[in-house]
Amino acid sequence: MNLFDRLAEMGHEQVVVCHDKAAGYRGIIAVHDTTLGPALGGTRFWNYASDEEAIIDALRLARGMTYKNAVAGLNLGGGKSVIIGDNRTVQREMIFRAHGRFVDSLGGRYVTAEDVGTSTGDMDFVHMETDYVAGLAGASGDPSPVTAHGVFRAIQASARQVWGRDSLEGRTIAIQGCGNVGHYLAQELSEAGASLVVTDIDPERVKAVVNATGARAVPTEEIYAQAADIFAPCALGAVINDRTIPQLRVQIVAGAANNQLLEDRHGDELESRGILYAPDYVANAGGVINVYSELAGWSRERSLRKADEIYHTVLNVFEIAQQDRIPTYKAADRLAERRIAAVRSMVKTWPQWPNKAS
Numbered sequence: 001m002n003l004f005d006r007l008a009e010m011g012h013e014q015v016v017v018c019h020d021k022a023a024g025y026r027g028i029i030a031v032h033d034t035t036l037g038p039a040l041g042g043t044r045f046w047n048y049a050s051d052e053e054a055i056i057d058a059l060r061l062a063r064g065m066t067y068k069n070a071v072a073g074l075n076l077g078g079g080k081s082v083i084i085g086d087n088r089t090v091q092r093e094m095i096f097r098a099h100g101r102f103v104d105s106l107g108g109r110y111v112t113a114e115d116v117g118t119s120t121g122d123m124d125f126v127h128m129e130t131d132y133v134a135g136l137a138g139a140s141g142d143p144s145p146v147t148a149h150g151v152f153r154a155i156q157a158s159a160r161q162v163w164g165r166d167s168l169e170g171r172t173i174a175i176q177g178c179g180n181v182g183h184y185l186a187q188e189l190s191e192a193g194a195s196l197v198v199t200d201i202d203p204e205r206v207k208a209v210v211n212a213t214g215a216r217a218v219p220t221e222e223i224y225a226q227a228a229d230i231f232a233p234c235a236l237g238a239v240i241n242d243r244t245i246p247q248l249r250v251q252i253v254a255g256a257a258n259n260q261l262l263e264d265r266h267g268d269e270l271e272s273r274g275i276l277y278a279p280d281y282v283a284n285a286g287g288v289i290n291v292y293s294e295l296a297g298w299s300r301e302r303s304l305r306k307a308d309e310i311y312h313t314v315l316n317v318f319e320i321a322q323q324d325r326i327p328t329y330k331a332a333d334r335l336a337e338r339r340i341a342a343v344r345s346m347v348k349t350w351p352q353w354p355n356k357a358s
């Protein structure tokens with residue numbers, strides 16, 4: 001890999017390779033773009049097969065955070081870090097404290113949080129060394145209600161786009177995953193008058209949603225072929241793929257799961273079948289809004305209000321898709337790029353106070 005060519009191609013500002021022998025720590029911090037604000041993105045702890053694989057993952061994830069934070073309308077840039085190693089290790093304190101020191105050394109250009117393989121307890125270790133960390137135990141609290149509300153608003157916007165009105169009264173919605181987000185989403189949808197079909201690999205979680213909303217439960221593999229209006233993936237990524245798309249009998253796909261499209265071409269395939277896709281990172285932005293609330297000192301009500309705006313953002317994405325004749329997942333990227341470009345040019349026009357000393 002030619003690193004600098006890769007950085008130029010993907011638009012990264014900075015990559016920091018970090019090492020602390022005593023702590024047994026090997027980490028990479030990737031700062032993609034700080035036009036909008038400090039680069040925010042979690043720390044992934046993973047046993048990568050090679051250093052190159054770890055660097056590429058950090059670069060890819062950091063870039064994704066720039067787009068996610070930009071469309072969420074937050075004053076945050078995009079970054080991400082990875083720690084190379086076995087994330088089941090019990091020797092965590094020194095690894096995460098070492099990581100915290102390197103995060104601190106960037107002086108606030110990068111702010112970290114939890115991601116795959118890390119927990120709130122790990123972030124407490126990071127916090128011993130730096131204040132540039134979010135997602136601490138007892139801070140902003142469970143993000144799921146905010147995320148679920150944002151997904152609910154994305155579903156309303158999708159309904160408006162397809163049927164001309166927000167109302168979900170009498171619509172059937174198939175929800176995959178009755179976990180934290182799925183449960184709250186099911187409640188909001190049920191209160192809005194929708195009929196629900198739900199599934200989960202965990203029967204207890206299904207039972208809780210069925211009891212709370214009167215949803216109909218189906219086996220996990222049958223969720224794709226349900227005759228419903230909307231499919232809401234709220235479990236795993238990559239569920240929109242060659243095997244599942246031919247089974248879908250819905251007009252809208254809108255849910256909370258990250259990376260729902262196995263590959264970009266599956267977004268094209270939904271489009272060609274006339275299924276409207278609310279891009280995942282736009283719909284589930286409530287998660288990052290909740291992290292921001294911790295940094296900015298927002299109340300839960302203010303976070304929910306910000307998540308409410310996801311309705312307009314999703315409609316904006318659909319408008320760009322129509323105007324530019326591109327699939328919605330590409331339109332979401334375009335919206336993010338436009339916001340970054342607009343803010344970049346706005347900063348240039350700021351009046352500068354003359355420096356009298358020179």
Ligand SMILES: NC(=O)c1ccc[n+]([C@@H]2O[C@H](COP(=O)([O-])OP(=O)(O)OC[C@H]3O[C@@H](n4cnc5c(N)ncnc54)[C@H](O)[C@@H]3O)[C@@H](O)[C@H]2O)c1
Pocket residue numbers: 143144147176177178179180181182199200201202205220234235236237256257258284285286287288
């Ligand atoms: N929690 C948040 O605020 C947030 C924010 C942004 C994105 N997301 C994404 O939304 C999704 C759900 O998040 P969550 O916090 O509710 O997670 P969770 O772990 O609480 O819930 C996921 C649920 O999916 C179920 N599941 C796993 N495999 C399944 C399968 N094959 N079929 C059906 N169900 C299956 C699990 O049993 C679990 O109940 C994840 O993809 C997550 O990355 C969550």
